[in-house]
Amino acid sequence: MHWWVLVKRYFVFFTTCLIGYLKYQYSRRFTKRKPRDDLTPIDDVTQVHPNVIRILGQNPGPFTLQGTNTYLVGSNQKMFLIDAGEPNNPRYIDKLREALGAGTIEGIICTHWHHDHLGGCQSVREHFRTSKGDPPPVYKGKHGSAARKDYCEYIADGHVFRQNGVTLSIIDTKSHDELAELRVQEHMLSAYSNVTVTGRRAEVDGKSST
Template identity: 45%
Template structure:
């Protein structure tokens, strides 16, 4: 039974990946151009991961932070990307990397750790990350820390913030001197992100909104110069989708996840949309707004109940 479920799960993700890839190829020309290396502020230098793709957009944004000879690197891109290694060396311009911060476990953020350490730094340095609780990982690579941990380098104070949802151990990084946030994949420079748990993802969005950052440096896409507007846009988008699901259940009394998907996404790739709907259903179940009937049917919980 488990092997069958894994087969269909793998098949589903393969199909979703195919359609994302096809959409990406047609949409690539509409993405905002990202320079391979660019100083964004006196404290922040962005180095593009040189790994464009359907989930990475123009590539993973990695960041060098600080003003002295010693810099902090946020995220590392993917493995075996020599262009990124060359660009990172150029951006350092004789400076050193004292430590690495990884916002989450996805390969396009942690995959380049080995290459950066071996080819750029030349010696072991701490790699700070939050620990996964949902799955095992190679703990020998990381120096695990917790929410609120502070890393200092010349000119910069970085506070690590728990922002789960995109992944369960996802972090954002707050740069105190600028009142800016490195958002990882919690917020992107363009488009919306995917998530493992919508319920806690929404909590993370509200957490960042309450901080009122002046700027967001995202894991992919251009710098967000209107951060409060962007965060509110993300929250509004999810709330609108949730209301559509509630409206379907109100009119139909009961419906399966695929029936809901067919009603909302009339002209979209249904398998990709189904995953999104299931995340919303999971959130609504946790909030006791709907209840599950049988294997895959749902109905509204009324105030009288």
């Protein structure tokens, strides 16, 4: 077999793999996925309380259902973001920008370490700023197997955030992951990963996941 035949075959194989990879990345980032037909339709952006806006993570699927729940919490345009969705998701960034308007993100609070809750932190930090003009800091519960990031601050049970009359109290429930529950202003919102926006759970091996 001539050498140029081998070169041609390798070139065709490499090109096919590259095209497939690019199509996959385009589909994952820019093609809107649809949730299951049996799920109740939910708006991408919903004002669930005067100080709370829910933004779906634009990642519907078997375990995320209509999409990961993320929340903007605060008043007077200074907000905390609870969870940041998946990494490299322009659709989520657009919806977050729509929900935030002229406001700022003063910090990102991750309820736990699943990729659909903290994976988008870096993307959010690239696109949004605090009221001081800095990338928003990330607050997480400590996870022994994960590498620490310079921009992250570990928080523990009992930590309290206060911003313009809104109080966020951190409660470590030990039920889903390292940090599982946030209570906002006299328990007006409890947001934790294993409770979906419809009040149901996606059960996987006896554990809830969304």
